[in-house]
Amino acid sequence: MRHWLQRRAVARSAIVALTIGLALLAGLAFFSARSAAEASASVAARQQVSQQWNEIYLKINIEYELLVDFLDQQSAQGRAVLTGSIGSAEENLRWLNAHGGREDSAQARALQNTYSGYSYTLRNLVDATRGDDEVLVVQQARQAALSAASLRKQASLNIARNNLEIGDRLREAQQNSDQIKLAVGVIALTDLALVGFCTVVLLVYQRSTERQAAESRYRATHDGLTGVANRNLLTESIEKAIARTIPGGPGVGLLLIDLNRFKEVNDTLGHHAGDLLLQEVARRLTGASRGTDVVARLGGDEFAVLLSAVQSADEVMEIGRRILTGLCGPAELEGLTLDISGSIGVAYYPEPSTSAAELLQHADVAMYAAKRGHSGISMYDPEADLNSFEQLTLLGELRRAIENGELELHYQPKVRVGTRALSGAEALVRWLHPTRGLLGPHLFIPSAEQSDLMRPLTEAVLEEALAQHQRWRHDGLLIPVSVNVGASNLLDPAFPDRVAELMDRYGTAAGQLTIELTESALVDDPVRAAAALRDMRDRGVLLSIDDFGTGYSSMSYLQVMPLDELKIDRQFTTEILSTSRGRPIVTAIVDLAHALGLQVVVEGIEDERTHAMIAEMGCEIAQGYLFCRPLPPDDFAAWAVSWSTTEPLQPATR
Ligand code: C2E
Ligand code: MG
Numbered sequence: 001m002r003h004w005l006q007r008r009a010v011a012r013s014a015i016v017a018l019t020i021g022l023a024l025l026a027g028l029a030f031f032s033a034r035s036a037a038e039a040s041a042s043v044a045a046r047q048q049v050s051q052q053w054n055e056i057y058l059k060i061n062i063e064y065e066l067l068v069d070f071l072d073q074q075s076a077q078g079r080a081v082l083t084g085s086i087g088s089a090e091e092n093l094r095w096l097n098a099h100g101g102r103e104d105s106a107q108a109r110a111l112q113n114t115y116s117g118y119s120y121t122l123r124n125l126v127d128a129t130r131g132d133d134e135v136l137v138v139q140q141a142r143q144a145a146l147s148a149a150s151l152r153k154q155a156s157l158n159i160a161r162n163n164l165e166i167g168d169r170l171r172e173a174q175q176n177s178d179q180i181k182l183a184v185g186v187i188a189l190t191d192l193a194l195v196g197f198c199t200v201v202l203l204v205y206q207r208s209t210e211r212q213a214a215e216s217r218y219r220a221t222h223d224g225l226t227g228v229a230n231r232n233l234l235t236e237s238i239e240k241a242i243a244r245t246i247p248g249g250p251g252v253g254l255l256l257i258d259l260n261r262f263k264e265v266n267d268t269l270g271h272h273a274g275d276l277l278l279q280e281v282a283r284r285l286t287g288a289s290r291g292t293d294v295v296a297r298l299g300g301d302e303f304a305v306l307l308s309a310v311q312s313a314d315e316v317m318e319i320g321r322r323i324l325t326g327l328c329g330p331a332e333l334e335g336l337t338l339d340i341s342g343s344i345g346v347a348y349y350p351e352p353s354t355s356a357a358e359l360l361q362h363a364d365v366a367m368y369a370a371k372r373g374h375s376g377i378s379m380y381d382p383e384a385d386l387n388s389f390e391q392l393t394l395l396g397e398l399r400r401a402i403e404n405g406e407l408e409l410h411y412q413p414k415v416r417v418g419t420r421a422l423s424g425a426e427a428l429v430r431w432l433h434p435t436r437g438l439l440g441p442h443l444f445i446p447s448a449e450q451s452d453l454m455r456p457l458t459e460a461v462l463e464e465a466l467a468q469h470q471r472w473r474h475d476g477l478l479i480p481v482s483v484n485v486g487a488s489n490l491l492d493p494a495f496p497d498r499v500a501e502l503m504d505r506y507g508t509a510a511g512q513l514t515i516e517l518t519e520s521a522l523v524d525d526p527v528r529a530a531a532a533l534r535d536m537r538d539r540g541v542l543l544s545i546d547d548f549g550t551g552y553s554s555m556s557y558l559q560v561m562p563l564d565e566l567k568i569d570r571q572f573t574t575e576i577l578s579t580s581r582g583r584p585i586v587t588a589i590v591d592l593a594h595a596l597g598l599q600v601v602v603e604g605i606e607d608e609r610t611h612a613m614i615a616e617m618g619c620e621i622a623q624g625y626l627f628c629r630p631l632p633p634d635d636f637a638a639w640a641v642s643w644s645t646t647e648p649l650q651p652a653t654r
């Protein structure tokens with residue numbers, strides 16, 4: 001019913017019907033006024049005619065009365081009055097003849113003859129009274145009496161006829177007016193019903209318009225897939241929350257959440273699974289946040305939670321940690337178990353973020369920091385803001401630093417597990433900044449990765465490492481070197497040729513250079529990556545997967561990529577002793593690597609117990625502060641010489 005009422009055609013028909021109904025009512029009012037006017041004009045005309053007949057009747061009577069009086073007294077005055085009255089009804093008869101209508105003018109003409117005869121008789125009678133012919137007078141008087149009686153009779157007949165006609169007309173008018181009243185009543189009732197109907201239709205229509213407006217407002221401010229707020233509503237809510245703050249009072253916190261490995265879920269399991277995952281994430285975030293918080297999806301796998309009225313940045317961090325705990329964990333999606341995890345960037349108003357725009361930007365910066373540092377959650381730190389103005393200048397300076405050779409390489413030994421024999425060195429870049437001193441790679445590699453500087457930087461590192469390898473060789477030390485290579489280098493088609501060129505230039509033998517790649521470098525474009533790897537491997541370069549286990553969980557690339565070595569990330573190494581699950585995880589990785597014919601390097605060995613543990617697990621190579629921290633080349637050479645080992649340096653084997 002409601003649906004039917006919402007139809008535009010129904011609303012239009014109701015309005016058209018109402019218009020017709022109102023027009024009918026107006027027409028009827030006009031018609032009734034006109035017919036009433038006509039009826040009263042016709043009755044008035046009839047009354048005028050009747051009036052004339054009444055006057056005729058009266059005048060005949062008066063004439064006759066005057067005759068009787070005159071015959072009684074025979075006075076000169078009586079004669080004069082009678083003579084003066086003779087023919088007094090002529091005027092009325094003429095009027096009736098002219099205006100009385102067909103019937104009355106015919107009647108008037110007929111009466112006129114009798115009346116003329118009567119007047120003639122009266123005049124003769126008056127004349128006869130002057131003589132002394134009594135018989136003639138009596139004869140004439142009798143004649144006059146007869147005529148007067150006939151005239152009176154005719155006049156009164158006409159009066160009665162007219163009165164009857166007036167009655168008829170009045171009745172007719174009454175009937176007309178009754179019919180009009182009935183029609184007006186029916187139409188007015190119909191109109192009333194139509195007005196009621198139109199009101200209902202308009203109300204339903206208005207309500208549905210309001211609902212549609214509310215729906216489109218909802219669509220404009222909410223995410224269609226997950227139902228949480230969208231970017232527009234979030235921005236609006238941030239501005240409102242900031243406007244509500246008072247100096248010295250509670251502030252506003254913003255959490256920016258980016259899912260880990262979402263792209264992989266989408267690519268391998270399809271968009272439907274991706275959508276389900278995003279919906280589950282929205283549910284978890286909403287469940288973990290407070291009732292007053294605004295949960296929003298900014299697009300892709302990026303979410304945000306706005307916390308208003310929070311006392312401090314620490315409180316925001318605390319809530320953020322709670323939300324991260326609520327977010328992370330396995331999820332059942334259509335029979336598959338997926339592990340949800342994410343990185344959260346935290347920003348706080350009024351300090352250090354001073355506006356809504358800064359809050360968003362700072363949370364974004366912090367989120368990338370959390371992603372890079374694998375910390376899960378990270379508070380915005382102005383000093384480490386990679387997107388800040390300072391960082392932009394830093395990139396400019398870095399470009400010059402690469403050109404001017406300001407980058408230095410420190411080397412960290414890789415030793416054989418158990419014997420501790422030096423098996424190689426990993427080249428780790430540092431930047432000797434003219435004013436800021438020696439900067440670690442975490443301060444500039446991430447921003448170089450987001451710019452076009454990775455190519456020149458890696459080439460500079462590679463060249464320096466191979467040159468150093470050559471210098472050590474000349475000094476009698478054969479130390480295979482490992483160089484870290486970013487994703488952008490691997491996707492550069494000229495990179496394998498460049499590596500080969502540098503190896504030729506510095507006389508690097510096969511097996512002396514290892515390239516360490518992160519999992520993301522392989523997963524971003526696996527086809528191109530595999531081609532580049534095969535190319536380099538053909539030229540004697542060894543290939544290693546760095547930070548294994550921290551990137552993508554899909555391990556299908558291990559089957560297809562030509563690899564030699566797998567480096568277990570420091571994060572797992574520390575967990576071997578600190579958590580009960582650390583050991584089985586590392587054991588499983590080691591078994592997997594060995595099954596695939598890969599040599600295992602364990603990073604971050606800081607104590608003897610861990611070293612003993614990885615020896616038990618069958619890992620081949622270890623790296624960590626237990627043996628040596630990264631050292632400048634000369635110090636490294638000195639360390640290598642003094643490093644008491646019985647095992648001679650060996651090139652790594654495949
Ligand atoms: P990575 O390749 O995993 O290098 C190992 C990092 O772990 C080094 O940090 C090293 O100093 C540190 N480390 C080694 N043993 C221990 C230990 O026992 N305990 C602890 N806590 N840390 C240890 P570093 O030099 O700060 O380098 C950090 C990351 O920066 C590297 O991780 C690598 O991903 C990147 N990086 C360094 N140099 C280069 C480079 O030339 N090119 C590229 N693309 N990335 C580089
Ligand atoms: Mg490395």
Ligand code: MG
Pocket residue numbers: 546547567569570603
């Ligand atoms: Mg590593």
